[in-house]
Amino acid sequence: MRKLEEKIFKTLMRIATLVILGSLLLIFIAIIKRGLPAMSWDMLTKIPGGGFYIGKEGGLLNAIAGSVFLVIGATILGLAISIPVVVYINVYLPRKSLFADITRLSADILFGIPSIVYGAFAFTLMIYFGLKTSLLAGIIAVSLLITPILIRSMDEVARLVPKDLKDAALSLGATRYEIIKVVLKQISPGITTAILLSIGRAIGDAASVLFTAGYTDSVPTSLSQPAATLPLAIFFQLSSPIQEVQDRAYAAALILTAIVLVLSLLARYYSRKLSKNKV
Amino acid sequence: MALRNNSAFRIIKDKVARNLMLALTLFSLALALIIGVGLYMKSTPILEQHSLWSLLSGDVWRPFKGQFGFLPFIMGTLWVTGISILIALPLCLLTSIYLSEYAHPYVKKVVFPMIDILAGIPPVVYGVWGILVVVPFISDKIAPHFVEYSSGYSVLAGGIILAIMIIPLIISILIEIFASIPKELRDASLSLGATNWQTIKFVLLRKSLPGIVAAIVLAISRAFGETIAVLMVCGNIPASPHSIFDSGYPLPALIANNYGEMLSIPLYDSALMLAAFILFAIIFLFNLISRIVLTRIEKKFAL
Amino acid sequence: MRLLNPRDMLVRAKKSPKVRTLFGGAAVLEPENSHLHVQKDMPMEKPHISVRNLNVYLQQNHVLKNVNIDIPSNAITCIIGPSGCGKTTLLKTFNRLLDQSLEVKIDGEVLLDGENIHDPKVDIMHIRKKMGLLSQRPVPLPMSIFDNIAYGPRIHGIRRKKKLERLVQKYLKSAGLWEEVKDRLNTPANRLSIGQQQRLCLARGLAVEPEIILGDEATSALDPISSKKIEELFLKLKEEYSIVLVTHTLRQAKRIADYIIFMYMGEVVEAGTADQLFNNPQQELTREYLSGYFS
Incomplete structure (x- = not known):
């Protein structure tokens, strides 16, 4: 009797796991099936030409380039904030510090704040500083979004750096500032993983760039120009009634999915490398 | 010197x-x-x-006439979130119990990266998939059995998409919680002659209850704030939904769809900011509480 | 004389022809081989647990090497030896908690009343029900005192409230805890002191009506007074149960053991009655260990 119950639940568990994996598979199949026919070399290398939005020629280079610029900028800005924070709470503060715990908690909470809120907040900042929709504004919004991710995932690794290492360096007469290099070197694979994770999040997010980065058909050449992004390219073109334009959205979705997939596999590779170093 | x-x-x-x-x-x-x-x-x-209460309980949204009732959007958000949790929770509980208590290490080696990938798929891609697959499936296959007509752009579609989006989050937290439960506790139950399943049911789940609740709260707040994917499949009609096949218009979709466009209408941007503030406040609170619970659990079992 | 470390001694012992059978063969407790260093009283008429040619590998490590022992009924058997010698692993093979863990390979037989418990056809739950386990630190289940004791009986199908109440009272009494907790049976079990928790775990184990009590350094986390209480309970309980304790405090073994099994690096070096093993050990290694030469 009680074995029967266990058997039933075990079957249910297997089914549930299969359903979840199946939905992943379904997503990939659908995206590939619709995206692949619409893919072409032009998609990757050309910006939208005249009449692009009624189905004439052109490609998505504006969105691809915009996304890449945006992500590079946001990652640099995000690292500029998060590395000092991680170093501070792990090198300068004692091991059991309430302040460090509160910082971690706040990073966790910020991680949960939806991107639309970051977008709205960045937009109010833009109005306050008289900034137009631009690459810079998009970078600021996205860097707010990824900073908590960077802090939390680097902190996880930095916490594992043995205290002995720090003590050893300190006892050699190094200042804490000089230990930073040692610690950063120790956690470098962790930093790589964190960067890859946050790039994955940044490149796919639409809500934060919706009213900050704007949209344009050309490749941005300065921080003050608006920039198109892949998620928005998908979003806007999918709402077009014209089939050719919709197809481009599917192509863009395929490109975005491929990028994210590669990033996630790389992140996994580096985090595995990290765990090997540890043991 | x-x-x-x-x-x-x-x-x-x-x-x-x-x-x-x-x-x-x-x-x-x-x-x-x-x-x-x-x-x-x-x-x-x-x-x-306007008073906060009249804004929250008003169900008429006519910005041109200065009427800002948030109720339809709040209801839209609640419907979508509720549906997504109802779908995701049982799936996640079963899967994470399976993965942490029964599955062979090889199975885990295959499944964990796949769940990571699921977590990494951008919202907009989920939205595309929703339009391609979920919406037509609802309007052609499911809805005809229950209602006369549904376009498929409905709170159900939003709920399904959201459920898949929050599944990786819930599973990763649940697995961490189960892993934090000491082996001795399981051994104690097993050595009394309990089966694996009895041990899970009476000991493991009981011990992890606070953590499970915290995970649900986190998932709810994630679902609350999700914007683009939901916006793409929900239909976005500003009226409270009455069935799962009705369209809905969740709060984040309201902000995303309108912000920066109709700023000439008086109070419109302020109304949207209030929507963002409400979202922020709720999610902040939910996150704060569940994170504190989860950190406590982690500390309690860390040796 | 050159000082030898224990590892060298073991190697020497292996090399000497006199004891080779002891380490190599299944000889330790086989009655027909009793001319070896096996003590006369030890081979019993009807052992409660017999271990035959048991080999256990954890990952790649050979942690139990050809173990052959008998555990008598209605007596306290203590397994002693330095830490890491495989005592706990041996204990865990008795109720098959070991094959819960991964990458474990078990060879050989553990016979419980003549039935091999590692036979795939055997019902594990049934085996485990016959043995109560008391672990190193008390592990109260996340429920009330009452429910902790009632957990086992409920799992085995007892539903009637009256009966459960009677059982809870009976076993709390046999664990000497009834007077202390009878007014607060519904409070969570983790509110009890750690010594009380351990007695609760003992009562919980008794409530599934086992024949054998296994203790894995069951007093090492407790204060001396609580330890003493548990020891007294063991002495009382041995009239009805067979008790197997893993301990690394020699003094505890001396206080309560009837039989001793001395293990070193995964092998049983010597086994016998407490009296003979303590007062007249046959092996050099045993003597060294007892005199505190290594631990």
């Missing part, structure tokens, strides 16, 4: 760096506060004209 100068310089460098880092840490701490205050200040104009 040179040596002393050098060491003085080093110490100064250390001090400057320390203060700089402290400043940035304080900034990251204050960020949530700054966001909250910023959004609140922006939403004061509308709060001066």
Whole structure:
């Protein structure tokens, strides 16, 4: 009797796991099936030409380039904030510090704040500083979004750096500032993983760039120009009634999915490398 | 002498760096506060004209006439979130119990990366999939059995998409919680002659209950704030849904669809900022509570 | 004389022809081989647990090497030896908690009343029900005192409230805890002191009506007074149960053991009655261990 119950639940568990994996598979199949026919070399290398939005020629280079610029900028800005924070709470503060715990908690909470809120907040900042929709504004919004991710995932690794290492360096007469290099070197694979994770999040997010980065058909050449992004390219073109334009959205979705997939596999590779170093 | 100068310089460098880092840490701490205050200040104009309660309970949304009732959007959000949790929770519980208590290591090696990938798929891609697969499936296959007509763009579609989006989050937390439960506790139950399943049912789930609740709360707040994917499949009609096949218009979709467009209408941007502030406040609270619970659990079992 | 470390001694012992059978063969407790260093009293008429040619590998490590022992009924058997010698692993093979863990390979037989418990056809739950386990630190289940004791009986199908109440009272009494907790049976079990928790775990184990009590350094986390209480309970309980304890405090073994099994690096070096093993050990290694030469 009680074995029967266990058997039933075990079957249910297997089914549930299969359903979840199946939905992943379904997503990939659908995206590939619709995206692949619409893919072409032009998609990757050309910006939208005249009449692009009624189905004439052109490609998505504006969105691809915009996304890449945006992500590079946001990652640099995000690292500029998060590395000092991680170093501070792990090198300068004692091991059991309430302040460090509160910082971690706040990073966790910020991680949960939806991107639309970051977008709205960045937009109010833009109005306050008289900034137009631009690459810079998009970078600021996205860097707010990824900073908590960077802090939390680097902190996880930095916490594992043995205290002995720090003590050893300190006892050699190094200042804490000089230990930073040692610690950063120790956690470098962790930093790589964190960067890859946050790039994955940044490149796919639409809500934060919706009213900050704007949209344009050309490749941005300065921080003050608006920039198109892949998620928005998908979003806007999918709402077009014209089939050719919709197809481009599917192509863009395929490109975005491929990028994210590669990033996630790389992140996994580096985090595995990290765990090997540890043991 | 040179040596002393050098060491003085080093110490100064250390001090400057320390203060700089402290400043940035304080900034990251204050960020949530700054966001909250910023959004609140922006939403004061509308709060001066209407009471918060009348805004929240009003069900007419006619910005041109100065009527800002948030109820349809709140209901839209609740429907979508509720549906997504109802779908995701049983799947996640079963899957994470399976993965942490029964599955062979090889199975885990295959499944964990796949769940990671699921977590990494951008919302907009989920939205595309929703339009391609979920919406037509609902309008052609499911809805005809229950209602006369549904376009498929419905709170059910939003709920399904959201469920898949929050599944990786819930599973990763649940698995961590189960892993934090000491083996001795399982052994104690097993050594009394309980089966694996009895041990899970009476001991494991019971012990992890606070963690499970925290995971659900986190998932709810994630679902609350999800914007683009839901926006793409929900239909976006500003009226409270009455069945799962009705369209809905969740709060984040409202903000995303309208912000920056109709700023000439009085109080409109303030109303949208209030929407953002409400989202922020709810999610902040939910996150705060569940994170504190989860950290406690982690500390309690860490040896 | 050159000082030898224990590892060298073991190697020497292996090399000496006199004891080779002891380490190599299944000889330790086989009655027909009793001319070896096996003590006369030890081979019993009807052992409660017999271990035959047991080999256990954890990952790649050979942690139990050809173990052959008998555990008598209605007596306290203590397994002693330095830490890491495989005592706990041996204990865990008795109720098959070991094959819960991964990458475990078990060879050989553990016979419980003549039935091999590692036979795939055997019902594990049934085996485990016959043995109560008391672990190193008390592990109260996340429920009330009452429910902790009632957990086992409920799992085995007892539903009637009256009966459960009677059982809870009975076993709390046999664990000497009834007077202390009878007024607060519904409070969570983790509110009890750690010594009380351990007695609760003992009562919980008794409530599934086992024949054998296994203790894995069951007193090492307790204060001396609580330890003493548990020891007294063991002495009382041995009239009805067979008790197997893993301990690394020699003094505890001396206080309560009837039989001793001395293990070193995964092998049983010597086994016998407490009296003979303590007062007249046959092996050099045993003598060294007892005199505190290594631990």
